[in-house]
Amino acid sequence: MSERHQNLAVIGHVDHGKSTLVGRLLYETGSVPEHVIEQHREEAEEKGKGGFEFAYVMDNLAEERERGVTIDIAHQEFTTDEYDFTIVDCPGHRDFVKNMITGASQADNAVLVVAADDGVAPQTQEHVFLARTLGIDELIIGVNKMDVVDYKESTYDDVVDEVTQLLKQVQFNTDDASFIPISAFEGDNIADASDNTPWYSEETLLEALNDLPEPQPPTDAPLRLPIQDVYTISGIGTVPVGRIETGVMNIGDDVSFQPSDVGGEVKTIEMHHEEVPKAEPGDNVGFNVRGIGKDDIRRGDVCGPADEPPSVAETFQAQVVVMQHPSVITAGYTPVFHAHTSQVACTIESIDKKMDPSSGEVAEENPDFIQSGDAAVVTIRPQKPLSIEPSSEIPELGSFAIRDMGQTIAAGKVLDVNEK
């Protein structure tokens, strides 16, 4: 076990090999229980297919895939020489934006998977854009499925060029990105340097993971716990559940739920089916608050200390980057904003400034419209109460994605909140 911890997002276009890569990382780092591998090894040998243990991991993932749309390889853990890694997100085929908002903002760094035979695809763009907006520090780009393109260096170079161009487009510092030709399926350049890529002499994927910068220590922000669901459990009563983003929750604390604007004393906290006296950032908890009924609170509420309650925005100012919009965005536009566990229609009340993306300077005051590729400061009015925080104070609760027509239109960071 390592003392140091990293939350890692695995992002990339569907079918480019994210699940396979996570399976491979679990396998190579010995994170699949030995008895499970042993069992599969025996089965494989009986069938005359020795050396297929890795297939076991993948079979399991395939089974999971059949059961649901999203392969739940999020929350898997593996340990390298330097870090304990938790996969905080691996976007499935749907809902990946919600995952990115709740996932990438917690992720310290990310692995971007790009299939060598397909190159940059729509979700590659979308994920890179969100990773950049939501504050991923470093990207490791696994150019995957090198086996499919016969380990051709020129194909690899083409993909590297294409991704580099994309990174520049979204102003991601390309010094913070490293490229590795891999095959998640065959295991090339994952744990050991591959003989199939003699033209590549830099890091393997595990070496690159070990070399990631250490994450910033968590902020000393007050308790913020976005509510994911609210259950009624016999013998206990109303049990809101969610993940603590910042701060600590203790039994006996006086808490407040916003924007529902109710509160009370924490009676019990449960984690992994056990009662605990307190819970910390990253903990998924269910808890019970004296006097709170099932209809008093809902998904999208944020729980915080009664004396430092979560902010509720009448309006807020934010910096947004428009990723893709078929036409132009003008004041009055009212798409759905996704922030932590909340989804609320919000009106862009005014477009205050357009920024020059390369310099960060104001390019135009009060522009009439913004469009794809533009960065701007805008004032936003939620159509229903929304709890959100300035990104400078509580970054975990300070970012959002704007969705419309089934796509991510823009993403942003909250600059200022004007409370009710």
Ligand code: GDP
């Ligand atoms: P995801 O949607 O990004 O999670 O992609 P998957 O991991 O489910 O992979 C999609 C398909 O590509 C599956 O059939 C995998 O077996 C295959 N695949 C993934 N990685 C590789 C690779 O490195 N080489 C080859 N040949 N196939 C791969």
